[in-house]
Amino acid sequence: MTVSTFILKNALRNKRRALLSISSVAVSLFLLVTLQVALRELTLPPQSAGAELRVAVRNKISLTNPLPVRQRGVIEKIPGVEAVTPFTWFGGKYKGEEGMSFAQFAMDAEKLHSVFGEAKMNGDGYEKFNATKDACVLGKITADKYHLKVGDQITLDSTVYPGSLSFHIAGIYAGTPDDRNMLFRQDYLDESIGVPGYVGMWWLKVKSADDMAPVIKAINAAFQNTSAEVRAESERNFQLGFISMLGNIKTLIASISTVVVFTLVLVTASTMSMAVRERFRELAILKALGFRRRELFAFILAESFGLAVVGALLGIGGAYCLYTFGNIGKMTAGIFVSFEVTPRIMGVAALVAALLGIISAVAPSLSVARMSVVNGLKTLD
């Protein structure tokens, strides 16, 4: 027999309790990892390849206030600007669904490739999109979800404009971090049920990363003190600003994570206390046989740490496997397109597990340290 065999036999002496303890740690750490990944995905959305050269321009008052079309000419003349496209929210519901399951935007078909070049389409998608007024291009996730293909017709009921619009699918794109959106032509919207002369916002591409700051500054200055002042910002800043509209989700998730960890500590500490309490007389015997406080502490710590580590391996490993190899789009009904369990998140969860193992061992170890052999032996009579 070795010391580790002794510890293992003690840890597994009550198999049901060991299993339940490991499960509680595993489930809690799985939840913690899930919350942390969700927080990361919500606050740091994935960045597309062209993001560092893209600028979003919206109405300074709010995202819902439109911008006049005349601004386009001014923006296009600013040095460093390569391409500009309107980008107007349509807010359409597909097949009478309760909520919108994918976003639709009206834009300049000719600028799709130059502004959002990472969107890849097979065949003649770009050409058809340019040539046909009622054409649209659809993200692959949405196309797969509704089993739509090139050539199909779809009709959307707008929640912004009065009426519906029908579209022919000209292409299905993929390659962006979020292949869910539908893009159609601004001129089609304007000529049917839209508000000609106004767009939702502008997206533009600058020629180089060095142009980014001067272009943003120039755009903001160009429309200062006009009836439609704008706020130009990089794609990253725009995304983060957009997310902040969700409310203080960071605090909410952090609070839930804290509760999870706190509960986990209480459960594990209580389990370890019970396990040690049951063995008080045996620990007294070990003391009588010559085991010192530090050795008994090492036994308790190793047992507690072992349970936490096994739970962590199952919880963190399970989360990693599920979110890495599973279809996250399907699992979250399209809410998340990626759900990356980063090494940092795994490290934080592992640290929580390690601290858990240590903290849970402290109280039982203190009571064992304080216990005299004689008092410990009395518990058996």
Next chain:
Amino acid sequence: MAEPIVKIRELTKLYSQGEIQVTALDRITLDIAAGEFLALMGPSGSGKSTLLHIIAGVDRPTSGQCLVQGVDVTKLNESQLADWRNQNVGFIFQTFNLIPVLTAAENVELPLLLTRLSRTQRRKQVETALEVVGLADRAKHLPRQLSGGQEQRVAIARALVTDPALIVADEPTGNLDSHSAQEVLSALQALRKDAGKTIIMVTHDPKAAAFGTRQIHLEKGELSQ
């Protein structure tokens, strides 16, 4: 009488129970010779277990001296006492106190985990100890698979596996039938005769005490032999 292995001088132990002070041992002076099998008798509350615990280094006196093999155990700190117990004292308890998840051999091996012996050396010593108590064939049995008498003999093997000079037994036959008690007492007697161990046994039972080479009585914390 041979040189005493245990020398007790003016040993006093007081307990506080609330505001009342109870005298468990009252200025005890006693010598125990090496190789002696001492039966410590007395009614409940007489202080015999307290005396045994102090000699074995698991309790501390209020005052007085307790020298075991020349070492004043009352002066050792917690850690030194733990080492000293491991090397010099073998314990046998009334309720056997084997670890239920360990086999007989593993229970016997427990005190050896604190030594620097190799695994092979430990195994050899365990086999020898189990042979001495006649349980070599029960090495792989768990405590619940053994009879009370066998469990106590495993406890005796555990007590002697480190080859201590002193073996203390607190009512070792208290939970056994007469046949098993006889076996256990015979085993203890053999340890004294064959291995020259000094044995101090607390007992209520005059028949058990008769196995000792000397009997002493404690009454209200005082020797009354």
